[in-house]
Amino acid sequence: MERELKGILQSLTNKSDIVSRVENELCDILEKPQELAAFIDRLKAEIRLSSDPQGLHSPFYYFFLAIAFRKLTDRKQTKEALARAIHTFRIKEQSLNEALGEWFFAKIHLEAEDNIRAERACEKAIGIMVQLARGKKDRGHYRNAGEYAKYQEQLEILLRSIKISPPIKVKENRHETHSSTDENYLVLPWLPVYEAVQAGPIGPIWVQPPIDS
Numbered sequence: 001m002e003r004e005l006k007g008i009l010q011s012l013t014n015k016s017d018i019v020s021r022v023e024n025e026l027c028d029i030l031e032k033p034q035e036l037a038a039f040i041d042r043l044k045a046e047i048r049l050s051s052d053p054q055g056l057h058s059p060f061y062y063f064f065l066a067i068a069f070r071k072l073t074d075r076k077q078t079k080e081a082l083a084r085a086i087h088t089f090r091i092k093e094q095s096l097n098e099a100l101g102e103w104f105f106a107k108i109h110l111e112a113e114d115n116i117r118a119e120r121a122c123e124k125a126i127g128i129m130v131q132l133a134r135g136k137k138d139r140g141h142y143r144n145a146g147e148y149a150k151y152q153e154q155l156e157i158l159l160r161s162i163k164i165s166p167p168i169k170v171k172e173n174r175h176e177t178h179s180s181t182d183e184n185y186l187v188l189p190w191l192p193v194y195e196a197v198q199a200g201p202i203g204p205i206w207v208q209p210p211i212d213s
Helices: 003-011 017-029 033-049 058-071 075-091 095-111 115-138 142-163
Strands: none
Touching: 003 017, 003 058, 003 095, 017 033, 017 058, 033 058, 058 075, 058 095, 075 095, 095 115, 095 142, 115 142
16 A cells, blocks of 8 residues: 555544454455455445444445555446545544545546546645644644644645646546546536527527537
8 A cells, every 4th residue: 555545544533443453454455455355345244234323434444445446446436435435424524534535535536637526625635624723723732733734735735746747638438437525526428519609589599519529
């Protein structure tokens, strides 16, 4: 596991002993890719059969699944698992974990050469860190505020690297399934380009067929 992702994983807070044990198992198995499929199946079964009524473990398990699927280069399931983790962290008001999830999402989008979504996820993570730091300062917890400021600095470095990255490549497959951390993202397979349009309060409404572009 690369250093940045390992730092994100280790920074997750509110982990129970059970979650920490599964995390350690994941870190060991990442060095043995042949065992990843079995680990994923066990973790999915644990989520289905969990006796955890408040879902305290599930967002972490989805986060771990995202890391495992990424190792297997399964981009679709990586995004789906991470989106579930972030959504649950948000509901449970675990803001730091939510921001760390957006940080991970920024990396995934960047690997997929989707700079726009990478930039957006990074900006969301920065925004959460700023709010957390401000809240700690207001309560006089300057040490905690400093920790959030360090995360913010790392994210701003990542954001600058995203902005200077080469333009994204156009994918030929228009039916590729997209997953995001924000339901407000707008995904269009193509944009209509009209060469001529005519309309008026009295005259007829007329338009040329759009060019698929």
